[in-house]
Amino acid sequence: MGLDFVEQGREKMQEAQEDNLHQTLMDLRMKTSVLEVPQVEREKMTSRTMEMVNTYDDNIRNLTWGPMKTLDKESPPAIGEIKEGPTDNDSVMQDFNDHLVNAGLNFGHPTFLAFIPTGGGIYPAGLGAFIPAIFSTFTGFHGKNTTIIEMENKVIKWVADLFGYPAGHAGNISSSASLSTLTAVAVARDSKELKAADFHRCVIYCTEFTHFVVLKALQAVGLREAILRTVPVDKSFKMTAAGLEKQVMEDKDAGLLPFLVAATVGTTLTGSVDPVNDIADVCDRHQLWLHVDAAYGGFFALCEEKKQLFVGLERTDSMVANPHKGMFLPFGVSVLLVKDGRKLQQCCSMKQTPLCFKGCQLFSAEHLAPSELSFELSRPYRAAQMWLPLKMFGVGVFREALKEKLLLARYFYGKLKGTGQFELPLEPELSVVLFRATAPPGVNINNFNQQLLDGLNSDGKIFMTPAVLSDQFYLRVCVLCFRTHIEHVDLCFSLIQEKRLHLWESLRCDA
Numbered sequence: 001m002g003l004d005f006v007e008q009g010r011e012k013m014q015e016a017q018e019d020n021l022h023q024t025l026m027d028l029r030m031k032t033s034v035l036e037v038p039q040v041e042r043e044k045m046t047s048r049t050m051e052m053v054n055t056y057d058d059n060i061r062n063l064t065w066g067p068m069k070t071l072d073k074e075s076p077p078a079i080g081e082i083k084e085g086p087t088d089n090d091s092v093m094q095d096f097n098d099h100l101v102n103a104g105l106n107f108g109h110p111t112f113l114a115f116i117p118t119g120g121g122i123y124p125a126g127l128g129a130f131i132p133a134i135f136s137t138f139t140g141f142h143g144k145n146t147t148i149i150e151m152e153n154k155v156i157k158w159v160a161d162l163f164g165y166p167a168g169h170a171g172n173i174s175s176s177a178s179l180s181t182l183t184a185v186a187v188a189r190d191s192k193e194l195k196a197a198d199f200h201r202c203v204i205y206c207t208e209f210t211h212f213v214v215l216k217a218l219q220a221v222g223l224r225e226a227i228l229r230t231v232p233v234d235k236s237f238k239m240t241a242a243g244l245e246k247q248v249m250e251d252k253d254a255g256l257l258p259f260l261v262a263a264t265v266g267t268t269l270t271g272s273v274d275p276v277n278d279i280a281d282v283c284d285r286h287q288l289w290l291h292v293d294a295a296y297g298g299f300f301a302l303c304e305e306k307k308q309l310f311v312g313l314e315r316t317d318s319m320v321a322n323p324h325k326g327m328f329l330p331f332g333v334s335v336l337l338v339k340d341g342r343k344l345q346q347c348c349s350m351k352q353t354p355l356c357f358k359g360c361q362l363f364s365a366e367h368l369a370p371s372e373l374s375f376e377l378s379r380p381y382r383a384a385q386m387w388l389p390l391k392m393f394g395v396g397v398f399r400e401a402l403k404e405k406l407l408l409a410r411y412f413y414g415k416l417k418g419t420g421q422f423e424l425p426l427e428p429e430l431s432v433v434l435f436r437a438t439a440p441p442g443v444n445i446n447n448f449n450q451q452l453l454d455g456l457n458s459d460g461k462i463f464m465t466p467a468v469l470s471d472q473f474y475l476r477v478c479v480l481c482f483r484t485h486i487e488h489v490d491l492c493f494s495l496i497q498e499k500r501l502h503l504w505e506s507l508r509c510d511a
């Protein structure tokens with residue numbers, strides 16, 4: 001009797017505890033139900049988003065903004081803090097409108113002519129980021145998602161075919177050339193079976209124009225102690241194959257371990273294209289890993305008239321091209337190719353099935369999973385940002401758009417040259433133009449051009465960056481935004497003329 005009573009008491013307590021737990025779970029579910037945004041609310045958010053997209057589009061089309069957007073030159077309102085509770089949706093979207101739409105530096109503006117205009121954000125590519133994000137599309141392994149991974153493989157193969165990469169290659173789509181290069185350098189290190197004890201004897205060859213992502217990649221893969229050689233360039237700022245070979249031989253004679261050459265197709269500063277085919281000959285003779293950074297210049301391979309610059313790319317061991325530059329996609333899409341795909345797999349995949357995947361049968365020898373070809377597991381489905389525009393527009397329009405950029409750079413170069421008032425150190429090979437104005441007698445040419453650049457950028461109508469070559473200050477224009485057309489280049493040219501004259505006269509008056 002006494003025991004039953006105790007037992008009943010225990011059962012009652014258990015029931016009460018379960019009721020409590022149920023109640024708590026129901027409360028939590030109610031409180032978190034906002035995460036499942038109902039259709040009416042979704043539509044409100046979407047329509048506010050579309051308003052912002054249209055405002056952006058109108059302001060860019062009509063040049064209401066320059067590339068440096070400001071709210072009537074005032075600083076934008078302060079950004080609200082993150083709080084425990086919600087903030088009213090309208091004010092959150094207003095913040096986005098103030099800070100993302102109406103302020104900041106706009107790399108996708110038609111008169112943004114600085115650095116490398118990147119992340120142009122053609123609309124279907126934006127949808128390619130949005131749609132998989134909403135559906136939680138997972139692309140780490142095949143599972144039942146084979147088709148979307150095939151879609152990604154087709155995108156990578158399309159890029160590989162563009163550069164004539166032979167069968168047996170593999171690649172991945174990462175967020176940036178920085179990360180693609182990091183992977184390439186890791187694959188090269190493993191493939192050459194470098195031992196940590198020898199890192200200090202390993203030699204990497206680049207030029208002074210090689211992008212710093214190569215150096216960062218070397219640091220990240222443990223090769224900080226390796227020796228970095230700066231190979232001489234010719235008068236067009238291109239790596240010289242003869243200079244490279246001479247250096248490699250000297251290093252070999254000195255008992256060092258020449259290992260990797262980093263060449264560039266389209267250097268950031270000058271747009272020059274290193275002679276990849278000649279460099280590949282040197283690499284073959286000395287068994288060096290040849291990596292090419294084609295982050296900026298790569299997609300100009302679509303243009304028949306530039307094909308000769310890309311000869312030899314099919315001989316490289318690895319290369320990087322950035323669709324978020326040359327194909328006008330939003331930031332976050334870079335393609336890495338490795339000629340011997342097994343090497344990429346060996347570098348990135350696990351020797352054994354990781355414990356958390358044991359028994360899941362997610363990986364197979366037949367279908368390599370993207371996570372076996374990159375350092376990432378979960379990642380956005382970046383291929384969709386290429387797939388949608390490539391399918392919706394076709395390849396041809398990208399070819400034509402890039403041809404337009406090449407011609408615009410030539411046109412701009414020709415206009416500057418025609419005045420006789422500018423020094424132009426280099427004919428544009430791709431879409432970068434370097435120039436500087438001649439200075440009035442007795443005025444330092446570097447200072448004159450620095451002032452010219454400051455004047456141009458302070459106006460807010462255009463934005464460009466300098467190129468300092470052997471201590472000489474040049475102005476630099478890079479045409480790559482898909483929105484940049486002849487009227488924008490004409491505007492840039494007339495502003496340069498106007499500012500140059502103004503500056504010239506003010507200095508003459510001062511003298």
Ligand SMILES: Cc1ncc(COP(=O)(O)O)c(C=O)c1O
Pocket residue numbers: 115116175176177178179211213264266267268293294295296322334
């Ligand atoms: C030639 C070159 N390589 C690499 C990079 C870095 O690219 P990302 O920003 O995608 O890392 C750039 C950026 O402009 C570049 O011009």
